[in-house]
Amino acid sequence: MADTGRVFGGHRSIFFKLFLIYVVTTVALVAAVGGYGRMVLRNDDLRQTRTRLLAHSLRAIIEELGQPPDRSRAVQLAQETGMQVRVEEPGSSWATDDRLPDSAALKDAHVHNDLGMVMGHDRGRRFVILEQGERRFLFFFGDKSRFEAEHLAVIIVLIGLILGTSYVVVRRLFRPLDWLGHGVEEIAAGNLAHQVPVRSRDELGRLTVALNDMVTRIRAMLQARDRLLLDVSHELRTPLTRMKVALEFIKDEPGRNTIQQEVRELEAMVTELLESERLNSGYGGLQKQETDLVAVIRTLADVYRTQKPGIRIDAPASLTFALDQHRATMAIRNVVENALKHTAPDGEPVEIRIEKTSHIVRVSVHDHGPGIPREEQGLIFEPFYRVDKSRTRATGGYGLGLSLAKKIMIAHGGDILVDSQPGLGTTFSLIFPPCDPLAVR
Ligand code: ADP
Numbered sequence: 001m002a003d004t005g006r007v008f009g010g011h012r013s014i015f016f017k018l019f020l021i022y023v024v025t026t027v028a029l030v031a032a033v034g035g036y037g038r039m040v041l042r043n044d045d046l047r048q049t050r051t052r053l054l055a056h057s058l059r060a061i062i063e064e065l066g067q068p069p070d071r072s073r074a075v076q077l078a079q080e081t082g083m084q085v086r087v088e089e090p091g092s093s094w095a096t097d098d099r100l101p102d103s104a105a106l107k108d109a110h111v112h113n114d115l116g117m118v119m120g121h122d123r124g125r126r127f128v129i130l131e132q133g134e135r136r137f138l139f140f141f142g143d144k145s146r147f148e149a150e151h152l153a154v155i156i157v158l159i160g161l162i163l164g165t166s167y168v169v170v171r172r173l174f175r176p177l178d179w180l181g182h183g184v185e186e187i188a189a190g191n192l193a194h195q196v197p198v199r200s201r202d203e204l205g206r207l208t209v210a211l212n213d214m215v216t217r218i219r220a221m222l223q224a225r226d227r228l229l230l231d232v233s234h235e236l237r238t239p240l241t242r243m244k245v246a247l248e249f250i251k252d253e254p255g256r257n258t259i260q261q262e263v264r265e266l267e268a269m270v271t272e273l274l275e276s277e278r279l280n281s282g283y284g285g286l287q288k289q290e291t292d293l294v295a296v297i298r299t300l301a302d303v304y305r306t307q308k309p310g311i312r313i314d315a316p317a318s319l320t321f322a323l324d325q326h327r328a329t330m331a332i333r334n335v336v337e338n339a340l341k342h343t344a345p346d347g348e349p350v351e352i353r354i355e356k357t358s359h360i361v362r363v364s365v366h367d368h369g370p371g372i373p374r375e376e377q378g379l380i381f382e383p384f385y386r387v388d389k390s391r392t393r394a395t396g397g398y399g400l401g402l403s404l405a406k407k408i409m410i411a412h413g414g415d416i417l418v419d420s421q422p423g424l425g426t427t428f429s430l431i432f433p434p435c436d437p438l439a440v441r
Contacts, residue, residue: 015174022166055115058130062137069135071096086138100140103129176204183211192219226277229383233273240267265398272400275330276383279407286324286411293319293361293432294354296329300336301352308345311336315354319361323412323432331408331416334401335365335428341397342369342426360414361432371422380418381406405430 041047065073065085071094074085078096086095088103106122106129113119118129126141176199183196192215196208243263250256279285294315301311339350348368355362372380372387379385386399402416409416413433420426 014177015170018174019167019170022170023163026162051113051117051119052115054128055117055130058117058128058137058139061139062130062132069137082142084140086140088136088138089134095138100138103136103138106138176200176208180204180208180211183208187215192222226280229273230277233270233277236266236270237274240270269398269400272398272404273383275327276400276404276407279327279411286327288322288324290320291323291325291328293321293323293328293363296325297332297352297354297363300329300333304336304340307340309340309343309347310349311340312349312351313354314351316356319354319356321361321432324408327408328412328432331405331430332363332365334405335416335430338401339365339367339369339426339428343367344369359433363430363432364427365430366425366427368425371424371426372418372420373422374420377418377420381416 061077062069065077065087069087071087074087075096078084084096084100086100086102087093093102101122106120106127116130120127128139128141130137130139176196179196183194186194194215195212198205198208198212240263243259244267247256247260247263295318297315298313301313304311336350336352343350351364351366353362353364353366355364376385376387380387380399381402382399383403384399385403386397406416409430409432414431417429417431418426419429
């Protein structure tokens with residue numbers, strides 16, 4: 001079955017790629033706008049004015065603190081404004097908060113400006129240093145680290161919300177693509193009754209409607225084909241029977257045997273077509289009864305005991321469960337005959353293995369023939385499909401055997417699978433799922 005790929009699954013999905021593009025674009029946009037904004041703000045006139053005003057105010061505060069600077073006034077100022085002060089002079093130093101670092105500890109990010117101020121930030125705090133003779137004033141503003149941590153948390157929650165919402169929206173938008181993928185898989189597997197739900201009027205909605213229409217038309221065409229085949233098969237039955245009877249009255253005419261063989265083949269084809277149709281239509285459903293599958297297969301193999309290269313059976317003594325003996329024999333016979341037809345008479349014998357697991361009974365028919373080209377393995381179960389397009393007497397057939405076998409196995413609730421290695425051989429596995437595993441004896 002073609003792998004149409006999951007829309008939401010894996011890192012190769014369109015959904016994942018689109019979402020990644022969205023995230024990268026958002027991050028790039030935020031970085032670009034943010035970076036540009038910071039650059040503009042840095043060169044802003046207002047910022048320069050603000051710095052000058054700051055220098056002016058701090059000098060006024062130094063004046064206010066007096067000579068020598070009054071510590072209690074500084075503490076009061078710290079309480080009123082939240083700005084902390086440290087004063088350093090040779091031999092003595094004090095601060096409004098003892099945890100404030102001294103100027104020697106402030107190594108990073110110092111910027112000297114033309115106003116005689118040193119500005120910078122240390123562990124999330126902004127600071128300004130002003131010197132007056134030998135005395136040095138350090139002013140500390142706010143606790144930026146706490147501020148940043150709080151804002152970072154808000155930003156992360158906001159980004160999470162935005163990304164989460166877009167994830168849900170994009171996922172909803174892409175859901176029809178997932179339905180479409182699933183629908184195409186169903187249709188490829190032969191379920192032509194499948195209709196993909198249409199929930200939108202956008203391009204995906206229109207594509208879905210077109211796909212549904214296409215499948216409906218294909219279904220109608222296939223039904224017309226089956227109808228035609230069935231009608232023709234019905235019509236052929238009577239003349240074929242008459243021909244068979246008429247042939248009985250012809251005595252040893254040259255070519256009689258050939259005509260008889262052709263009539264037999266045509267009859268087999270008509271029977272297979274009618275049998276397929278009966279299984280399809282639901283009439284003539286399976287006639288199941290307790291049957292020993294091993295005995296059935298041994299009897300079948302006995303018919304071919306003189307045919308080279310022969311058959312080898314590997315099976316338990318018996319396996320009895322409910323199956324339609326007539327139909328199951330038909331399916332197995334088609335597969336066994338194919339295996340014998342495609343193996344050279346002096347080759348390895350055909351191997352039939354019958355085994356039971358806890359859920360299924362499997363009959364595998366293995367031959368050492370030429371195998372089936374990989375690209376044709378999915379097609380051989382279609383009616384009238386033949387790998388060798390020229391119908392020769394050696395490999396006979398109309399390409400109906402496997403399609404009938406598949407219908408029979410599906411009617412049993414099982415399946416038939418092929419595993420073929422071109423040049424090495426082929427294994428067909430017929431799977432019977434017993435309704436009640438305990439019923440298999
Ligand atoms: P037919 O009656 O023409 O054999 P089937 O439906 O039984 O038709 O098989 C379809 C095609 O699959 C055949 O034409 C044949 O080429 C190919 N095939 C079936 N079984 C085998 C096998 N065991 N080895 C190689 N080719 C096979």
